[in-house]
Amino acid sequence: MLPEKKGTTNKSVVAEPSIMRGKQETKTGKLTSLFYKDGTWAVIFLLPHLILFLAFMLIPVIASFVLSFTSWDMISQIEWVGFGNYIELFNDEVFIEVFWNTIYFTAVSVPVGIFISLILAVALNQKIRGIKFYRVAYFLPVISSMVAVAIIWQWIYNPEYGFLNFMLGIVGIDGPNWLSSQTWSMPAVILTSIWKGLGFNMLIFLAGLQGIPDSYYEAAELDGASTWAKFRFITVPLLAPTTFFITIMSVINSFQVFDTVYLMTGGGPGRSTSVLVHYLYQNGFEYFRMGYASAMAYVLFFLVLIITLIQFWRQKKNSLY
C-alpha cells in the first residue's frame, strides 16, 4: 500500500510539475494510472459482455418499462395510457385466472419439488453400488430438451394408450383424461415440471450434504441419536443455506414457467394451465398488445421481487449462522 502511494505521488509530480498539489491531485493521479495499468484491459475484456448486456438486457428492460405505460401494437403510433394497462390487468378476468394458476403452480411445485429432491439427495449420498449411475439417471431430465420431454409426457398422460393410466388400470383405478381435464391438467403439468427439475435441485443438495462433516454424525451416534434425529437436527439445519438458495431459484423459475405449459397443453383446456408468461406471450405476439404484455411482465417482476425479498428477510431473521 505504502510504496504504491509513493509511486503515484511521484508520477503526478512528474506529470504536472508545479501548479497543483495536495490530496485532490493525488487521487486523480491514482485513478488515471489505475486505468492505464489494469482498467483498460478490464474494460476491453468486459466489452463484449457489456455490449450484449446493454443491447439485450438493460435497454430492453427499460424500454419495456416505458412501454408498459403505453398502448402499442408494434406498428401504429405509440399512445400513452398512463396506468391504464395496470388498471386493466386487475380487471381482466383472464389475467386473474392466469395469476392464480401461476400461484397454484408455484405453491405445489416448489415445496413438493424441494422435498422430493432432498429425499433423493440423502438417498444418493449413501455408499451404494453404482451410485454414479443413479445420480446420472436422476440428472438426465435436466439436460434433456423440453420438447422431447413434453412429447414423452403427453404420451404418458394419454388416457387410452398412455403409460400412467395403464399403471393405474392395473391397480383398478380408472385414470382421468389428464391433459384434457380442467381438474387434472394442472397437476399433470406440475408433475412433469417437478420431474424435469428434480435432478438440478438434487445435485445442489448433494453438494450441500457433502459439505457436512462426518464428525457431527459420529458425535450424534455416540450420544445415541436415531437416524431421524440426525436428519432433523444435523442435516436439515446445516443444509439451510442450500435450501434457501434452492427455494429462491425454484420460486423464480416456477413464476417464469412457460415452455412446459406451451408445449404440453398450450394453456388449455380452457385457461386451466395458462400461466403468467404464457398469457404475456399471447398478448405480445398473438394479440399485438405489446404495452399490455409489458405491464404484465412488470407485475411478474415485482411479484418475484417481493417474494424474494421476503425470503431474504426471513432467512436473516432465522439464520443460525
Next chain:
Amino acid sequence: MLKGEVFMKKLFTSFLSVIFLISIILAGCSNSSGTETANSDSGSGSKSEDVVTLSFMGWEASPLETESVKKGLEKFMKENPGIKVEYTPVPGEQYSSKLITMMAGNSAPDVFFVYADQYRDLVNRGTLLELTPKLDDEIALEDFIPSSQSIMDVDGKVYGISSTTVSPVLFYNKKIFDEAGIEYPSSNPTESWTWEEFVDVAEKLTIKEGKDIKQYGAYGLEILGSTTALLRNNGAAFLNEDGSVALNNAEAKEGLEAIRKLREDGITPAAQTLENSGMSAPQMLQTGKIGMMIEGSWALQQLATMGFPVGVAPLPKFGSEPSTHGSAHLHSASANTKHPEEAWKLIKFLSSEDYQNQLIKEGLWMPNRVDMYSEEGVKAWYDSEVHPEGFLEMNSFFKDAEAYPFVTIQKYVIQDIVSEEFEKYYNGDQNVDDTLSKIDTRVTEELARK
C-alpha cells in the same frame, strides 16, 4: 456474498420475459439490413439494369407446399426477367409474430402471405398496400367465389388477393365402411346425410371391446373450424349484421349439444386423446382408429398418397341443405414497398389460375374463381388419381360456401376466447348455457375495446 451475487443474477433473469419480447423485435430489425442491401444492389447495379429484387415471405405449411411455391416462383422469374424474387418460408407458428415485428422495424417484405383471420387487423393498421385501383380485366372481385370475395372486400376496398379456398368436409375410409357393410355417404350435396343419419353410421362404426374403444366412429367435430360450420348449418350465425356477437341462441345450443353427445356416447375421442398418441388425424383414418373424419379439404393432398381408399362427402346437415365455410390466406404487398408495380405482378401471378391449378391437382387447394368450376375449368385441375369418385358433385358445396366467420372479425383474440369456452364445454367442465353466455360477454367486451 455468494448468495447476494446469485440473487442479483437471478433478479435479472426475472426480466427474462421482458427481454424475450424485445429480442424478437431486434431480430426483426436486423433483417432490414439484408433487404436494404438487396434493394441498393438492384438500384446501383449497372450490369443487371432494371432488375428489381422483391422479398417474399410465406409460411411453410408442408415441405410439399414450399416446393410448389418455389417451382412457381422460378416460372414467374422466367416470365419476368426484370424481377428477382427472394422467398423466405417461415414456420407457421412464428409467422404472424415475425411479420408484425418486421413491420414494426419498417422492414416488411415486399410481398407476403396474410392469414385470412388477421387480414382485417393488418388493413386497419395501415400496413397493406391498397390494391383496389390495380384490379382490372385480368383480376376482378366479381371473378371470385362469394367466400373469397367477402374475405378480400373491406368496405369496398381490396388489400390482398385470395390465394385459394379450403373448407371442412367429411372424409371416410371406404375399407372400414365395406367391412361394416355400410353404404358410402353420397358426395352429392342434395343427397347428403342428415345429422341423425350421420350419428347412426358413426355409432355403427364404433367398435368397443369391453371398456376399450378399438375404433371410433368419427373425429374432428370439436375442432373450431368444424364446430362453427355445423353450428352455422343449424342456423346459428356468429355475428349479427351490425357486427355484434350472436352466438347465444337456441340453434347454437342445439348444435353444441349434438356434438358433445358424440363424446359422451364414446363415438368420438377427445381431441387430445388421439393427437397425443403421436398420429395425425389422416393417419388415424388410415389405420382404422377412426371411421370418419371432419377436416379441412386440404387434408386430401396427404390422404391421396396414403394408399387406402378415401371417400369425401359434404358435412352432415341439420337443416334442408348441407353447408360449409371457406377460407384461405391472401397475398398482399407492404404499404411501404418500393416496387408496387412489380409486387402487384407477383401477387397477380400467385393468384393466377395456372398457379392455383398445380396445387388443386394435388388435392391441397380448391379453386377460388367461379369460372374454374365450369366444365372447361374443371378439366385443368381435376385428377382422378387424387380426387375420389364423385368429387366433382361437391363443387357447389365449395363454391357457394360462406366465409369462415372469424375472418370478418378484426381481433384474433376472439377466436381464442371462443375456442377456450367450447373446449371447456366439450370436456364437461362447463354447461352449455354458461358457455354461450360467457362467449357473449367476453366477446362483446373485447369488441368494445379499441
